[in-house]
Amino acid sequence: MRSEPEKCGRASGPASTAVTWSPRSGFGYLNVRRGEPLGVGRGRSIPPILSSPIGFADPLKPRYRDIDGLRAEYEAKQDAIRARLEDFRRTGHKADERLFEELCFCIVAIQSKARASDSAVAALRTTQLLWSGGPDEIATFLRHRTRFHNHKAAFIVRARERFFPQGHGELAKTLDSFPSSKDARGWLVREVHGLGLKEASHFLRNTGRGEDLAILDRHILRNLIRHGVLRRLPRTLTPKRYLDIERRIESFSEEIGIPMAALDLLFWSRETGEIFK
Known part of the structure; x- marks a missing residue:
């Protein structure tokens, strides 16, 4: 059963984050779940290429090589x-x-x-x-x-x-x-x-x-x-x-x-x- 999405300003309880990696698009998708401590997400960990000071690189920015x-x-x-x-x-x-x-x-x-x-x-x-x-x-x-x-x-x-x-x-x-x-x-x-x-x-x-x-x-x-x-x-x-x-x-x-x-x-x-x- 799909849970109701959180609305801005009405979240309660601890939340956890997880990243689902899509090999087709090359993007990582952030999932936010209620009821679990932060850092105990179930999705795959974010690949190093997406790392940035705030956790995510701009998906529109080219990935330069060498x-x-x-x-x-x-x-x-x-x-x-x-x-x-x-x-x-x-x-x-x-x-x-x-x-x-x-x-x-x-x-x-x-x-x-x-x-x-x-x-x-x-x-x-x-x-x-x-x-x-x-x-x-x-x-x-x-x-x-x-x-x-x-x-x-x-x-x-x-x-x-x-x-x-x-x-x-x-x-x-x-x-x-x-x-x-x-x-x-x-x-x-x-x-x-x-x-x-x-x-x-x-x-x-x-x-x-x-x-x-x-x-x-x-x-x-x-x-x-x-x-x-x-x-x-x-x-x-x-x-x-x-x-x-x-x-x-x-x-x-x-x-x-x-x-x-x-x-x-x-x-x-x-x-x-x-x-x-």
Whole structure:
């Protein structure tokens, strides 16, 4: 027979607590019984992972994993990571032509290897195709250097026409006019064909203007799963889902004490063996 639930303010007699552990949901449920001394509950004891100063962890809070190992790895690599981030900040103070080269790198690097993409853009600069080549010429040059060479060539030419209509640009001035990196990112996504949230975030980070932005590729997502920030790989990255994951990384970064931009380079170095960009 089910007993009548206690009502607030009318409880009498000693009570006991017990926790029933649900393996399906992963939560512990608190049962309160009258008539027994406290601490003589009949349910299972609460698993250690739910322990907290008041007895229970917030069930909505992610259960991060291997944080000590992550911090130790960051400790070993932080000098190189900080030096790379400082390189990005210096790049951000250079002329618009240099910023445009970095923008082209982020375009060429879409679903392609970073080192090969960097070499391709450097070769485009050396041959002057980056500044004078048409879509067909650039596409031919990129054919064996990157995937989707036709699309990327068209994106490069359209970006060049957008930011250097009279041969000189105001890209840095425009980017610095926005109140936040996220506002600048939104503008880039709207203005530059071929740039999504990831590519725009990548460009801003590489020019010292987006250290609080997430650059979500498969390397980063796999490491987020490894540390309990995500449960599984998302099937698609819609803008809404991208921003949701970015907020999760912000919380994770704050809790473990490693800046977002440093986390990105740390995760990237795990997958590729180097701290690049």
